[in-house]
Amino acid sequence: MNRRQLLTAGAGLVATGAMAKAQNIGLPEAAVMNTAATQAPLRPHSGPDYNPVVTLNGWTLPYRMNGNVKEFHLVAEPVERELADGMTAYLWGYNGQSTGPTIEAVEGDRVRIFVTNKLPEHTTVHWHGMILPSGMDGVAGLSHPGIPPGKTFVYEFDLIKSGTFMYHPHGDEMVQMAMGMMGMFVVHPKDPTFMPVDRDFLIMLNAFDIDPGTYIPRVMTMNDFNLWTWNSRIFPDIDPLVVNQGDRVRVRVGNLTMTNHPIHMHGYDFKVTCTDGGWVPEAAQWPEVSIDIPVGAMRAYEFTADHLGDWAIHCHKSHHTMNAMGHDVPTFIGVDKRQLTGMIRKHQPEYMPMGTAGMADMAEMSMELPDNTIPMMTGWGPYGPIEMGGMFSVVKVRNGIDADDYSDPGWYDNPPGEQAYEWTGELPEFASKNSSQTLLTQKPNSKG
Numbered sequence: 001m002n003r004r005q006l007l008t009a010g011a012g013l014v015a016t017g018a019m020a021k022a023q024n025i026g027l028p029e030a031a032v033m034n035t036a037a038t039q040a041p042l043r044p045h046s047g048p049d050y051n052p053v054v055t056l057n058g059w060t061l062p063y064r065m066n067g068n069v070k071e072f073h074l075v076a077e078p079v080e081r082e083l084a085d086g087m088t089a090y091l092w093g094y095n096g097q098s099t100g101p102t103i104e105a106v107e108g109d110r111v112r113i114f115v116t117n118k119l120p121e122h123t124t125v126h127w128h129g130m131i132l133p134s135g136m137d138g139v140a141g142l143s144h145p146g147i148p149p150g151k152t153f154v155y156e157f158d159l160i161k162s163g164t165f166m167y168h169p170h171g172d173e174m175v176q177m178a179m180g181m182m183g184m185f186v187v188h189p190k191d192p193t194f195m196p197v198d199r200d201f202l203i204m205l206n207a208f209d210i211d212p213g214t215y216i217p218r219v220m221t222m223n224d225f226n227l228w229t230w231n232s233r234i235f236p237d238i239d240p241l242v243v244n245q246g247d248r249v250r251v252r253v254g255n256l257t258m259t260n261h262p263i264h265m266h267g268y269d270f271k272v273t274c275t276d277g278g279w280v281p282e283a284a285q286w287p288e289v290s291i292d293i294p295v296g297a298m299r300a301y302e303f304t305a306d307h308l309g310d311w312a313i314h315c316h317k318s319h320h321t322m323n324a325m326g327h328d329v330p331t332f333i334g335v336d337k338r339q340l341t342g343m344i345r346k347h348q349p350e351y352m353p354m355g356t357a358g359m360a361d362m363a364e365m366s367m368e369l370p371d372n373t374i375p376m377m378t379g380w381g382p383y384g385p386i387e388m389g390g391m392f393s394v395v396k397v398r399n400g401i402d403a404d405d406y407s408d409p410g411w412y413d414n415p416p417g418e419q420a421y422e423w424t425g426e427l428p429e430f431a432s433k434n435s436s437q438t439l440l441t442q443k444p445n446s447k448g
Contacts, residue, residue: 027073027114027116027152028063028064028066028071028072028073028114029064029073030073030074030075030095030114030116031061031062031073031095031101032075032095032096033058033059033095033096033097033101034096036057036081036082036233036237037057037239038054038055038056038057038058038239038406039055039058039059039060040054040404040406041053041054041060041404042059042060042062042104044104044106046065046070047070047106047109048106048188048190048192049192050104050106050188050189050192051188051192051196051197051198051200052104052200053102053104053186053200053201053202053252054199054200054201054202054406055101055102055184055201055202055231056201056202056203056230056231056233056238056239056241056393057230057231057232057233057237057238057239058097058099058101058102058202058204058231059097059101059102060101060102060103060104061073061074061095061100061101061102061103061104063105063111066112068110069110069111069112069156070105070109070110070111070112071111071112071113071114072103072111072112072113072114073113073114073116074094074095074100074101074113074114074115074116074125075094075095075115075116075118076092076093076094076115076116076117076118076119076123076125076147076169076181077092077093077094077095077096077118077119078090078091078092078118078119079091079092079093079094079096079097079098079180081093081097081098081180081232082237083208083227083229083232083233083234083237083374084233084234084235084236084237084323084374085237085374086372086373086374087234087372087373087374088215088372089180089208089210089215089216089217089232090215090216091179091180091208091217091232092119092176092179092180092181093179093180093181093232094181094183097232098179098180098181098182098232099180099182099183099184099204099206099231099232100167100181100182100183101183102183102184102185102186102202103167103183103184103185103186104186104187104188105159105186105187105188106159106162106187106188106189106190107159107160107161107162107187107188107189107190108158108159108160108190109158109159109187110156110157110158110159111155111156111157111158111159112154112155112156113125113154113155113156114152114153114154115147115152115153115154115155116151116152117147117148117149117150117151117152117153118149118150119149119176120149121149121172122140122145122146122147122148122149122171122172123140123146123147123169123171123172123176123181124138124139124140124143124144124146124147124169124170124171125138125155125167125168125169125170126138126139126167126168126169126170127155127157127165127167127185128165128166128167128168128185128276128296129163129165129166129276129277129298130157130159130165130185130187131160131161132157132158133157136155136156136157137170138155138169138170139170139171140170140171140172141171143170146171147171159187161187161278162187162188162189162190162194162279163187163274163276163277163278163279164184164185164186164187164202164252164254164274164276164298164300165184165185165186165187165276165298166182166183166184166185166204166254166256166276166298167182167183167184167185168181168182168183168256169181174219175219177256178208178209178217178218178219178221179217179219180206180208180217180232182204182206182256183204184202184204184252184254186202186252195273195274195279196248197247197248197249197250197302198244198247198248198249198403199241199243199244199247199248199249199250200249200250200252201241201249201250201251201252202252202254203230203231203251203252203253203254204230204231204232204253204254204256205228205229205230205253205254205255205256205257205261205293205315205391206229206230206231206232206256206257207225207227207228207229207257207258208225208226208227208229208232209221209224209225209226209227210226210227211226212324212369212370212372212373213370213371213372213373214372215372222258223258223259225257225258226323226324227323227324227390228257228315228319228320228321228322228390228391229390229391230391230393234323234374234389234390235321235323235378235379235388235389235390235391235392235393236378236379236380236386236388236389238392238393239393239406239408240393240394240395240396240408241313241393241394241395241396242396242398242401242405242406242407242408242409243305243395243396243397243398243401244305244397244398244399244400244401244402244403245305245306245308245397245398245399245401246304246305246306247304247305248302248303248304248305249302249303249304249305250273250300250301250302251265251270251300251301251302251313252274252298252299252300253291253293253298253299253300254276254293254297254298255293255294255295255296255297255298256295256296257295258295259295259317260292260293260294260295261292261293261315261317261320261391262290262291262292262293262315262316262317263290263291263292263293263299263313263314263315263316264289264290264313264314264315264316265289265290265303265311265312265313265395266311266312266313266395267307267309267311267395267397268289268303268305268307268311268395269287269288269289269303270287270288270289270291270301270302270303271285271286271287271288271301271302271303272285272286272288272291272299272300272301273285273300273301273302274298274299274300275297275298275299275300276297276298288301290316305395305397307397308397308398308399308412309397309412309414310381310394310395310396310411310412311394311395311396311397312392312393312394312395313392313393313394313395314388314391314392314393315390315391315392320390320391321388321389321390321391321392322376322377322388322389322390323374323375323376323377323378323389323390324373324374324375324376374389375389376389377389379392381411382411396408396409396412398412416430417430417431417434
């Protein structure tokens, strides 16, 4: 997993009266991730078996057993996150990352989560959607005092229901979430035969407002975010969802942005099988090709990967599939800029006029950009620029993918007759052949 370790055993423990005291002397080690690559799933080493999730461009937090209790250690701290190649953000997160590591456990487990605060202000952790004692709910000043800088608090509770939940601060929440503090908490069913899947992907929708050339998010932004991310990662550097043909696949999507996101997947229809309120009974599951993820909510859907190919998956709000959005950019479609271009080039010889025939040329040109930013449209496929960014990735369905293989298999090679082609005045051989077969197999109508 390429994890380095932080915080040695024997550090002191601070807990309020409302929190259970730890039975051990030292803290569990706090694992840290230093890469933005998707990590292999973390297989369970105790208790009931389950199929672990795969967090796109993320990882799962390891735990230790202390008697019958699973112990985890979260560290709230400033982090550097590579949003995409060529762009790094100075964020706040957990254990070296934003978003934080995924926590996985099993229905019926008792968990003890140590939270060490290395931020410059107090923080808390709210376990979003989980049923637990009110003193463990993580609302600063209501559930318990905020965790002061340099201190460690303990959250301890039983996992009484399975499902997909989230965690984030509920102390100075606006600032801390805008800085990237959030993660996912997956509770697997106690019965491993309940709702089984072969591949289980996890996506956290989050957003930032970072001006080109800068590194720190603008925390006072309400709606006009310019970077839309999955697990604090931007296309084209969001990893693909790699699937073996025939796999039963689940995609869990949580939303901690300030707006809803209609997540659309190409090539398939699917059934919505879970919300953050619980599992949807089979008789109540409904078919979709797009599922709207409300603010502060989670939706999970499932499908069987029957169709080979490279299939886009993205937010269907078009601005959310762009990077470094400039909200004040004027529309130049149909404008004759030749005279203006000549005037500007007298002072700025490298000026390139753009936008008079749409914006697609932006994906093909290599324009000079400020440091630490990325183009508004980027990413290349096998046939040219994909002209996307932000909340966009690809579901890659192949035959012969091993169970634990999530590496990128490359681009799909469409078989003859299964790719759109240019009309040149006559049908190519494969199309002519198919047309002839169709004519021969058609039955005469009732009029002879």
